[in-house]
Amino acid sequence: MLVCIVYWKKDVSMYQIWKGEIMSKKYDLVILGAGPAGITAGIYGVRAGLETVLLEKNYVSGGQVLNTYEVDNYPGISHISGIELGEAFENHAKSLGLCIEQGEAGKIHREDGFFRIVTEEKTYLSTTVIIAAGAHPRLLGVPKEQELAGMGVSYCAACDGAFFKDKVTAVVGGGDAAVEDAIFLSRVCRKVYLIHRRDQLRAARILQDRLMELTNVEILWDSQVDEILGEDHVTGVKIRHTQPDVDNKEEGSRELLVDGIFIAIGVVPNNQGLEGIASTDENGYFVAGEDCRTDTPGIFAAGDIRTKPLRQIVTAAADGANAAASALEYVEIYENVKVCKTM
Numbered sequence: 001m002l003v004c005i006v007y008w009k010k011d012v013s014m015y016q017i018w019k020g021e022i023m024s025k026k027y028d029l030v031i032l033g034a035g036p037a038g039i040t041a042g043i044y045g046v047r048a049g050l051e052t053v054l055l056e057k058n059y060v061s062g063g064q065v066l067n068t069y070e071v072d073n074y075p076g077i078s079h080i081s082g083i084e085l086g087e088a089f090e091n092h093a094k095s096l097g098l099c100i101e102q103g104e105a106g107k108i109h110r111e112d113g114f115f116r117i118v119t120e121e122k123t124y125l126s127t128t129v130i131i132a133a134g135a136h137p138r139l140l141g142v143p144k145e146q147e148l149a150g151m152g153v154s155y156c157a158a159c160d161g162a163f164f165k166d167k168v169t170a171v172v173g174g175g176d177a178a179v180e181d182a183i184f185l186s187r188v189c190r191k192v193y194l195i196h197r198r199d200q201l202r203a204a205r206i207l208q209d210r211l212m213e214l215t216n217v218e219i220l221w222d223s224q225v226d227e228i229l230g231e232d233h234v235t236g237v238k239i240r241h242t243q244p245d246v247d248n249k250e251e252g253s254r255e256l257l258v259d260g261i262f263i264a265i266g267v268v269p270n271n272q273g274l275e276g277i278a279s280t281d282e283n284g285y286f287v288a289g290e291d292c293r294t295d296t297p298g299i300f301a302a303g304d305i306r307t308k309p310l311r312q313i314v315t316a317a318a319d320g321a322n323a324a325a326s327a328l329e330y331v332e333i334y335e336n337v338k339v340c341k342t343m
Contacts, residue, residue, distance in 0.1 A: 027125065028126065029130065030115070032129065034061035037063075037132035038063070038130070039054070041302055041323050043092065050331060055101055057104035067155075067156040074314060105118065106119060110298075115129050128300065129300070131301045132305065133271070135268055135304040137263065137264070144227060148233065151230075155264070158184060161181075166188075168192075169185050169258055169260045173196065174200075178194065186214045192218070193218050199243070220256075237255070237256050237261055269305045286306045288307065293326055298334075302323035303320065
């Protein structure tokens with residue numbers, strides 16, 4: 001016989017002890033991640049009348065937006081910092097009644113017709129789950145990178161750039177993030193090197209134009225970092241020219257003296273602990289279309305964690321809306337089927 005002991009905790013919703021675990025009340029929708037996709041999904045879920053809770057492992061909402069110094073491509077807002085935009089997202093969601101709790105899903109599996117989402121603190125039961133856990137910076141994978149992380153090696157110029165005032169830094173990468181980092185660092189650093197392995201940048205043209213106007217930024221084309229130098233802190237990088245010498249320049253490796261290195265070479269999906277819940281591609285991104293449906297009924301993937309050609313704040317927000325709409329449709333169908341079975 002299954003025994004449920006119900007008790008109340010001050011300022012907290014009702015909990016249950018079920019199969020030896022602290023269980024939350026049953027939800028229609030659990031959202032994992034409080035970036036633009038997760039927050040938008042929460043807004044749409046609450047407005048649709050779904051019993052919704054959003055779980056975020058960090059203390060603040062915003063996801064990778066928080067690492068962006070300035071956002072100037074979000075419709076309706078010409079200039080805003082990433083931190084301010086993240087706060088605005090969270091405040092909007094909370095004003096509508098969205099419940100945001102701190103927690104990270106370590107496991108998800110289906111049981112008795114519901115999804116069971118397990119965190120360190122408790123377990124959540126839900127009819128649907130939207131995975132909007134985002135992504136994290138890709139490592140360069142060179143000697144001394146991890147040993148000197150936080151001691152001159154950084155993945156966020158907006159977070160750590162102020163520590164390098166009037167110093168020399170290097171940025172690795174050629175996309176939007178790398179160029180944005182170089183532009184930001186040029187405002188505080190004496191000299192900035194942008195190290196890119198190709199002969200042209202992949203960043204948006206407007207960013208490239210801004211970069212080319214800066215006199216204290218030097219682009220090192222066709223170059224890659226082979227090693228980060230230093231013992232207690234970064235003192236330089238060893239770089240190598242990757243293309244044949246056509247200008248009679250010195251080939252091979254050389255050392256570049258820098259005080260810090262900012263790595264911006266892409267992101268990796270935050271799918272740890274979520275493997276196997278739905279199909280992923282070869283890079284670990286959940287396979288899902290514009291409706292954010294995965295091949296597991298009731299599981300949806302939104303934002304940077306799903307397969308998509310463009311990962312931006314605006315596309316993540318669009319995913320959140322689509323995922324919530326798909327979740328609502330699933331809940332309505334599920335409830336109708338449940339009613340039919342009981343008749």
